[in-house]
Amino acid sequence: MEKSSDVLTKEQIIAATEETIKRYGMAKTSVTDVAKSLGVSHGSIYRHFKSKTELFEAATEQWLEEKIIAPLADVCRDSSLRGVGHVQAYIRTLVQLKRHYAREDEALFAMYAKVTDESAELISKHIGRIIGHLTDIMLRGGLKSDQPERSAGAVFYATARFHHPAHAYEWKSPAIDAEFSDVWALIEQGLKTND
Amino acid sequence: MEKSSDVLTKEQIIAATEETIKRYGMAKTSVTDVAKSLGVSHGSIYRHFKSKTELFEAATEQWLEEKIIAPLADVCRDSSLRGVGHVQAYIRTLVQLKRHYAREDEALFAMYAKVTDESAELISKHIGRIIGHLTDIMLRGGLKSDQPERSAGAVFYATARFHHPAHAYEWKSPAIDAEFSDVWALIEQGLKTND
DNA sequence: CAACTGACAAAAAATAAAATTTGTCAGTTG
DNA sequence: CAACTGACAAATTTTATTTTTTGTCAGTTG
Incomplete structure (x- = not known):
């Protein structure tokens, strides 16, 4: 999944999280993987969610x-x-x-x-x-x-x-x-x- | 727990298993530990129980x-x-x-x-x-x-x-x-x- | 200047190496 | 000879080491 607009939204991140979990499974999904699938740095995700726990x-x-x-x-x-x-x-x-x-x-x-x-x-x-x-x-x-x-x-x-x-x-x-x-x-x- | 008679019984082994689990917890209890507490070799336990699973x-x-x-x-x-x-x-x-x-x-x-x-x-x-x-x-x-x-x-x-x-x-x-x-x-x- | 990057330390996870445990069995012992 | 031992290979677990991930933040970019 590539970046579809230039503003990253919570909704996009959640959608990418679901996709990544479906692909790699719950245990193997990292914030880095989600960021990769969005084509952004993982730091960006932390502007929207305080932690991995909060994202999940x-x-x-x-x-x-x-x-x-x-x-x-x-x-x-x-x-x-x-x-x-x-x-x-x-x-x-x-x-x-x-x-x-x-x-x-x-x-x-x-x-x-x-x-x-x-x-x-x-x-x-x-x-x-x-x-x-x-x-x-x-x-x-x-x-x-x-x-x-x-x-x-x-x-x-x-x-x-x-x-x-x-x-x-x-x-x-x-x-x-x-x-x-x-x-x-x-x-x-x-x-x-x-x- | 020391060997109390000279014939090892299933009952003795089970009692020793419970004691060992109480002492070390479920995860840390090995057949070897149980044998040790009985003062016998772990091989002896296998004359009474086919496997660790069967013993537990x-x-x-x-x-x-x-x-x-x-x-x-x-x-x-x-x-x-x-x-x-x-x-x-x-x-x-x-x-x-x-x-x-x-x-x-x-x-x-x-x-x-x-x-x-x-x-x-x-x-x-x-x-x-x-x-x-x-x-x-x-x-x-x-x-x-x-x-x-x-x-x-x-x-x-x-x-x-x-x-x-x-x-x-x-x-x-x-x-x-x-x-x-x-x-x-x-x-x-x-x-x-x-x- | 809001949104993001990328470098960084600390924490966690994966991998590799070492040690223990499981299960078998030929041999010993009483 | 029944009951057990102890040595052994295979499997599993533990420990040590390396790598990745998490979370932060000063700095870049449009």
Whole structure:
């Protein structure tokens, strides 16, 4: 990737970072490599990002926003869905998205797994957004009006095995779909009872 | 630890392995170190265990049996408990045991985490025993008579965040107890509905 | 003068060399 | 002769050495 304009932007740098990670993998990508792919000196990158960590966190935040949060926000907004079915559609989408990227975009999924594992702040912000969506869905669906945020968290954590990257290798099991359905059946009953 | 009798047994070797891991940590423990602590040549250990992997797996199996399965079997057998409350007592015990050893016996907990992470067979056998217990409790409590084993699995996997070693660092959070209670409330409703 | 370069020291990573560990087995010992 | 030893090759790990990378900044450039 060559310099396309004469002002270097954060967006360009992040795009080059993703490309470089896809080419060399997470472990082998250096700031120097990213600079090389942009045709600039690595010092330039440090005018835009304080550190390598900050650069990788910015790339991960963008990736999460675009690949995970945006499609989830669509499901959240979907007015054809209501109540428990809406929650189910949301969680199923979350689970499918994670599985999709774990398989189809290993390099950037590895970036997301590593960066979130090392940044409590980033992961907690991300989880906060998802629990926010779920809370919203529950309120609009008239579910669990007493403590909707805690119920939202409970649904999220009860399905952790199906969306937390630490469990990604388990997603290859042929039993995983049945196991999710069984867990979902349990949760669904729990959600239905208290509405 | 010196040789206590003149016939070397698997049990002695496993005990020495645990001691050595506690002393040097998982990463720094070699078969040679274990042999040294027994006052034998490392070749002797290979008459009892085909490989270092097999030795560590045997030590882990014993640890799981003694520290996790045995106390869980007690809860399973406890005739003062029935139905959903029995399931809850079982899962709470499982969660507490894992947390206890993660904190109080880091070295052997690390052994368990590493060995199970690397042996699909060992972990699947262990999970099988727990799901067996839960199935038993459910049948005796008259819960979910249609597919008790699948419900048992659902309860186990829905609480994975609270007992799977990949989540051990999250157990330090002060919110963890509240989060477990919220997940449990959801599960409990699910279990109660279908009995 | 804002945006970038390139030279630099400190930190980290890769490579090379040395030492240890793993696993085997012929031979010793009680 | 069953149980163990100790010497050995191959594999792995550790340590030492070299190279690269990170992060800074004074200086250049358009």
